[in-house]
Amino acid sequence: MNITIKDIAKLAGVAKSTVSRYLNGGNVSETTKAKIRKVIEENNYEPNSFAQSLKAKKTNFIGVIAPTLDSYVTSTVLMAIDEELRKREYTTLIISTSKHVDREIESLINLSRQKVDGIILISTGITDKHYQTIQSIRIPVLVVAQEVDAFNCIINDDYQAGFAMGQYMATQGHRSIVYLGVTESDVAVGQKRKQGVLDGLAQAGITEVHTYISQFDLHNASEVTKKALGTSTPTAIICATDTIAFGAMKTISKLGKKVPDDYSLAGFGGYNISEVIHPTLTTIRFKNEQTGIQAAKTIINMTEGEEVQKLQVSGFHFIEGESVKKI
Amino acid sequence: MNITIKDIAKLAGVAKSTVSRYLNGGNVSETTKAKIRKVIEENNYEPNSFAQSLKAKKTNFIGVIAPTLDSYVTSTVLMAIDEELRKREYTTLIISTSKHVDREIESLINLSRQKVDGIILISTGITDKHYQTIQSIRIPVLVVAQEVDAFNCIINDDYQAGFAMGQYMATQGHRSIVYLGVTESDVAVGQKRKQGVLDGLAQAGITEVHTYISQFDLHNASEVTKKALGTSTPTAIICATDTIAFGAMKTISKLGKKVPDDYSLAGFGGYNISEVIHPTLTTIRFKNEQTGIQAAKTIINMTEGEEVQKLQVSGFHFIEGESVKKI
Structure with a gap:
C-alpha cells in the first residue's frame, strides 16, 4: 500500500504542509516531529519525488495586499487572516497599497518575486491590468472585497x-x-x-x-x-x-x-x-473575522490545488445605536 | 576620472539604488532611465564589479515587523514608513506579531529568508533572544519604539x-x-x-x-x-x-x-x-509620521553601509481636550 503525505498528515493530526516541511528538514516543533516520525515508522513510508518537488516549490509564505492599514475593517480582516495562516504554519507578508490601484498590480508582481505560495488581494477595484497580471504571475490569487467572474472571491453582502x-x-x-x-x-x-x-x-x-x-x-x-x-x-x-x-x-x-x-x-x-x-x-x-478566516483557508486550499467555492459571501449584523430617531 | 554610482545618482537626481537597478536591468521608469542614460553617456561611465555585486545582493525589499495592525499609532507609523520607502523605490513587506515577543524572533528569521535588504522592528520589548537572532541573520535591523544599547533605535520621548x-x-x-x-x-x-x-x-x-x-x-x-x-x-x-x-x-x-x-x-x-x-x-x-519617515530613511542608510545616529528621539504634542476639569 502506498501511503501519501496526506495520509501521514491525517494520521499524525497535523497539516500536510507540516509533513512536507518535516520531510524537507524545515522548522517543525519537537512534539510534532515525534508524532510524524511515529506515523512514518509504523507505515514504512518512503518519501517519493512528490516530497522532493514540494521542497522546491513551497515557501509557506502567503502574500496579502491590503488597501490601507489604518481602517478598522481592513485591520480586523488582516489580523484574522494572519492568525489563521499562522495556525496552519504559514507566514503572512503584507503589502499596503494606500488605495492606489496601480500599486495592487505592482504588489502582485513584487510578491510573486518573493515566491509566495499564494496571494490574498483585498481589492478596491479590479481592472483589465489585474486580469493580465494575475494570469502572468502563475500564483493562486484570491480576491477579497470585490466580486470578479474570472477569480475566486470572498465578498461582503x-x-x-x-x-x-x-x-x-x-x-x-x-x-x-x-x-x-x-x-x-x-x-x-x-x-x-x-x-x-x-x-x-x-x-x-x-x-x-x-x-x-x-x-x-x-x-x-x-x-x-x-x-x-x-x-x-x-x-x-x-x-x-x-x-x-x-x-x-x-x-x-x-x-x-x-x-x-x-x-x-x-x-x-x-x-x-x-x-x-x-x-x-x-x-x-x-463578519470581518469570518472573512479573514475563510480567506486564509481558501488560499491554502488553492495552493494545494484543491477545489474551492468560486464565490463566498460573508454576512453582517445590524447594530441599532442611538443615532437614529423615529419621526 | 573614475565616476561612481553615487556620482551618477547625484548628477541624475535619483537614488543610488535606482542607478544600480538601471545598470542591472531592473524596473526603472522611462523618464528616470533617460536621465541616468544621459549622465552615463556624458561621463563615459563603465559599470564595474561593484555594480555586479550589488545585483546579487540587493532585493529592494525592506521588512517591517509590527506588534499589531489595529492600533492607530502603529498604523500611522507603518503608513509613513511605507510611503517613504516607496519614494525611494523600496517595497515594504509587513509581518504582524499580534504582540507575541516570540513571533518577533520568528519574523526576523522569516524576513531574512525572504532576503530583504533591511528590517525595521517595531518592538514591544527586546530580549536576549533578540540579540542572538539579530546578530545571526546578518541583515541591518533598526529597532523602533524600544531603546537598546546594542542597536540603532528610534524611540518616542x-x-x-x-x-x-x-x-x-x-x-x-x-x-x-x-x-x-x-x-x-x-x-x-x-x-x-x-x-x-x-x-x-x-x-x-x-x-x-x-x-x-x-x-x-x-x-x-x-x-x-x-x-x-x-x-x-x-x-x-x-x-x-x-x-x-x-x-x-x-x-x-x-x-x-x-x-x-x-x-x-x-x-x-x-x-x-x-x-x-x-x-x-x-x-x-x-510625532508618528516623523518616526515612520526617519525609520525608512535610517534603514536605507544602514543597508547602504552609511553612518547613522545611534539613537533618534521623536517629539510629541500636548493636546488639551475637554476631559480634564480644573479643580
Whole structure:
C-alpha cells in the first residue's frame, strides 16, 4: 500500500504542509516531529519525488495586499487572516497599497518575486491590468472585497446590508435622506452598497435621496457633509462607512446641531470605538473575522490545488445605536 | 576620472539604488532611465564589479515587523514608513506579531529568508533572544519604539511625554490620581512613560497615585477601570494609551458617572477619532509620521553601509481636550 503525505498528515493530526516541511528538514516543533516520525515508522513510508518537488516549490509564505492599514475593517480582516495562516504554519507578508490601484498590480508582481505560495488581494477595484497580471504571475490569487467572474472571491453582502439599512431608515419614518457614498470605481462599496440602500428606501416608497461622494477619511467626509447640508435638508444621513459618519458627526456638531435630534445618522462598519461615541452609532458590522478566516483557508486550499467555492459571501449584523430617531 | 554610482545618482537626481537597478536591468521608469542614460553617456561611465555585486545582493525589499495592525499609532507609523520607502523605490513587506515577543524572533528569521535588504522592528520589548537572532541573520535591523544599547533605535520621548502629562494634571489641581498602565516588559510604555507621569506628579508634591496594569484593548481596560474605581477614589485617571482611556470612559459612563465632572481623564495617542468623542480627550500625540519617515530613511542608510545616529528621539504634542476639569 502506498501511503501519501496526506495520509501521514491525517494520521499524525497535523497539516500536510507540516509533513512536507518535516520531510524537507524545515522548522517543525519537537512534539510534532515525534508524532510524524511515529506515523512514518509504523507505515514504512518512503518519501517519493512528490516530497522532493514540494521542497522546491513551497515557501509557506502567503502574500496579502491590503488597501490601507489604518481602517478598522481592513485591520480586523488582516489580523484574522494572519492568525489563521499562522495556525496552519504559514507566514503572512503584507503589502499596503494606500488605495492606489496601480500599486495592487505592482504588489502582485513584487510578491510573486518573493515566491509566495499564494496571494490574498483585498481589492478596491479590479481592472483589465489585474486580469493580465494575475494570469502572468502563475500564483493562486484570491480576491477579497470585490466580486470578479474570472477569480475566486470572498465578498461582503454589500447589497443586502445596504438594503437592510435603507429599509430600517424607512421604518423609522425618514422620508428625506442624504447618502454620503464613495467612488463608483469601488464596485462593492461605491455601487452595490449604495444600490442596496436606494432599493431598500425605494421599496418603502422613498425616492427623495440626495447622494454625494466622499473620500474614505474623516476630514474629507466632514467637508462633504458641510456641502451636503448646505444644499439638502434631510432628516437622516446614511454614510457608506462609519468613518464618514464620524466626519458627518463632526460637522453636525460644529453647526451647533445634534444627532439624532436634528439629523439621524447611520454608517457601515461597526468599529468597536463606536461604543464610546455619544450617541452610539447605528451601523452594520460585516463578519470581518469570518472573512479573514475563510480567506486564509481558501488560499491554502488553492495552493494545494484543491477545489474551492468560486464565490463566498460573508454576512453582517445590524447594530441599532442611538443615532437614529423615529419621526 | 573614475565616476561612481553615487556620482551618477547625484548628477541624475535619483537614488543610488535606482542607478544600480538601471545598470542591472531592473524596473526603472522611462523618464528616470533617460536621465541616468544621459549622465552615463556624458561621463563615459563603465559599470564595474561593484555594480555586479550589488545585483546579487540587493532585493529592494525592506521588512517591517509590527506588534499589531489595529492600533492607530502603529498604523500611522507603518503608513509613513511605507510611503517613504516607496519614494525611494523600496517595497515594504509587513509581518504582524499580534504582540507575541516570540513571533518577533520568528519574523526576523522569516524576513531574512525572504532576503530583504533591511528590517525595521517595531518592538514591544527586546530580549536576549533578540540579540542572538539579530546578530545571526546578518541583515541591518533598526529597532523602533524600544531603546537598546546594542542597536540603532528610534524611540518616542516617553519619559518627557509622561512628565508633561503628570505636570499638567498637577496644575489642574488633581491630587488623587489613578494611573492605568501596561506591562513593564514593554520598557517604553510600561516603564518610561509611567515613570515620567509619576515624576511629573511628584515634582508637584503629588505622591498619592494608585497604579494598575491593563492590556492594550478597550475591553480589558474597561474591566480594569471597574476594579480600580472599586478600590480607589481618584479625581483624575491617567491612561497609558487612548484606547485604555476609551475603556475607562465606557466604564465611567456605565457607572452613571461623567467625564470630566466626576472623573478627569487623559491618555496618550491622539487618535483622530478622539475629536468626535465627547468630551474630547486630553492626550499626547507623538510625532508618528516623523518616526515612520526617519525609520525608512535610517534603514536605507544602514543597508547602504552609511553612518547613522545611534539613537533618534521623536517629539510629541500636548493636546488639551475637554476631559480634564480644573479643580
